[in-house]
Amino acid sequence: MDSIDQQSGQLIQMSDQIWAFAETALQEYRSAELLADFAEQQGLRVARGVAGLPTAFTAEYGAGTPVIGIMGEYDALPGLSQQATPVKQALEPGAAGHGCGHNLFGPASLGAAIAIKRLIEDGKIQGTIRFYGTPAEEAVGGKLYMLREGLFDDLDVALAWHPSNEIIADTASSQALADLTVSFSGQAAHSAYDPWNGRSALDALELFTFALNQMREHVKPTVRMHYTVTDGGDVPNVIPEHASLWLWLRDKDHVGVKGLIGRVRQIAEGAAIATGVTSKIQVTTGDYEMLSNLAGAKLIQENFGWLGPLQFSDREIEFARRLQQETGTEVSGLKSEPEPLDLEPGPPEGGSTDVADVSWVVPTLALSVTTAPADTPWHAWPVVAAGGMSIGHKGMIYAAKTMAATMVDLYVNPTVRAAIQAEFEADKNGREFESFLADGPPPVPDS
Numbered sequence: 001m002d003s004i005d006q007q008s009g010q011l012i013q014m015s016d017q018i019w020a021f022a023e024t025a026l027q028e029y030r031s032a033e034l035l036a037d038f039a040e041q042q043g044l045r046v047a048r049g050v051a052g053l054p055t056a057f058t059a060e061y062g063a064g065t066p067v068i069g070i071m072g073e074y075d076a077l078p079g080l081s082q083q084a085t086p087v088k089q090a091l092e093p094g095a096a097g098h099g100c101g102h103n104l105f106g107p108a109s110l111g112a113a114i115a116i117k118r119l120i121e122d123g124k125i126q127g128t129i130r131f132y133g134t135p136a137e138e139a140v141g142g143k144l145y146m147l148r149e150g151l152f153d154d155l156d157v158a159l160a161w162h163p164s165n166e167i168i169a170d171t172a173s174s175q176a177l178a179d180l181t182v183s184f185s186g187q188a189a190h191s192a193y194d195p196w197n198g199r200s201a202l203d204a205l206e207l208f209t210f211a212l213n214q215m216r217e218h219v220k221p222t223v224r225m226h227y228t229v230t231d232g233g234d235v236p237n238v239i240p241e242h243a244s245l246w247l248w249l250r251d252k253d254h255v256g257v258k259g260l261i262g263r264v265r266q267i268a269e270g271a272a273i274a275t276g277v278t279s280k281i282q283v284t285t286g287d288y289e290m291l292s293n294l295a296g297a298k299l300i301q302e303n304f305g306w307l308g309p310l311q312f313s314d315r316e317i318e319f320a321r322r323l324q325q326e327t328g329t330e331v332s333g334l335k336s337e338p339e340p341l342d343l344e345p346g347p348p349e350g351g352s353t354d355v356a357d358v359s360w361v362v363p364t365l366a367l368s369v370t371t372a373p374a375d376t377p378w379h380a381w382p383v384v385a386a387g388g389m390s391i392g393h394k395g396m397i398y399a400a401k402t403m404a405a406t407m408v409d410l411y412v413n414p415t416v417r418a419a420i421q422a423e424f425e426a427d428k429n430g431r432e433f434e435s436f437l438a439d440g441p442p443p444v445p446d447s
């Protein structure tokens with residue numbers, strides 16, 4: 001706890017810098033460098049640009065077992081630029097913003113890793129600590145490439161936290177997701193002079209989305225399907241030769257998602273036959289559902305109990321209430337008390353994460369900490385606003401302390417590690433992890 005308190009000024013400074021950089025997936029050059037440089041200054045061994053991702057890195061200290069990993073994210077979301085004010089006001093109109101609080105995610109996890117490093121250095125605990133700087137959680141999935149390289153294979157346990165509107169040891173799963181490109185190829189012709197010579201790829205696309213939307217009535221309530229049209233042809237007087245769609249399919253688990261992929265393939269083929277064009281579907285990436293770990297969640301819960309509630313000031317509560325007023329949500333302030341352990345979580349809430357893919361390779365403990373008001377929209381400006389001021393900072397420090405304390409328990413208590421491992425094996429039940437990620441290098445944009 002002392003170590004986190006000593007670092008708190010630097011952690012807050014880094015979170016504010018990353019908040020202002022607001023770099024999106026695979027472009028987090030300054031954010032990654034800031035964290036990697038800090039890790040190096042603190043005496044960790046840093047490997048930069050791992051798994052073919054220029055903005056990924058690992059930072060490690062110690063030797064031997066147990067090997068405990070802790071994940072950090074730092075990517076922003078496009079179009080969510082916002083000042084740290086309780087009214088909607090872009091910092092730079094059209095620019096990106098930290099609408100998922102990942103500016104807090106990276107520094108908190110790194111701070112916890114450094115606290116463990118100091119204990120190993122002082123001979124108080126034994127083993128290895130490794131921080132994973134994982135880019136592009138919001139798109140692409142940086143952890144999938146790091147998993148493919150085997151970077152998580154030697155871990156005993158992995159940890160992650162997430163900014164949230166509540167404090168909770170995660171026992172619920174997350175949605176599995178497949179990210180697909182659906183494209184159609186037709187035949188160009190003059191739209192007025194000789195349309196009979198043309199076959200429209202856009203017609204196929206429209207038929208495809210119509211059928212997909214008809215299918216909504218015939219899927220489980222746990223399914224979510226959403227798309228954008230990325231190519232609808234060029235100009236009206238040329239019959240579109242090409243058209244494509246970016247589609248995400250989600251369900252409560254990867255088995256459900258694989259079933260949806262099969263149905264969507266048939267829909268694409270049907271749309272192509274009906275319009276005389278050809279179709280192509282590519283699964284580019286995706287996530288498995290989270291394998292939550294109750295033994296690990298109990299350990300986190302004990303540490304919440306030991307740390308007590310978060311202490312927010314009147315000014316912070318007033319800031320949160322203003323955000324709730326501005327977004328028309330219930331004016332209830334901030335959740336500062338840890339939630340009770342949820343022993344029977346239902347189906348996952350909407351949302352997917354590449355942390356879940358890690359949870360299929362190594363037992364993964366996850367927690368959420370309040371960094372934003374209850375009920376205000378997520379992936380939206382209130383999260384950016386609260387994450388750029390003291391509400392977010394306090395949540396970040398609380399997360400760092402909970403994770404550091406939980407890791408100390410993991411290092412010193414082989415019985416709890418064994419229980420976590422046994423639960424992981426039982427949950428997997430012999431099933432293997434087969435990532436949705438397609439072959440090939442990560443789609444790193446030109447910088």
Ligand SMILES: [Zn+2]
Pocket residue numbers: 100101102137162
């Ligand atoms: Zn997130």
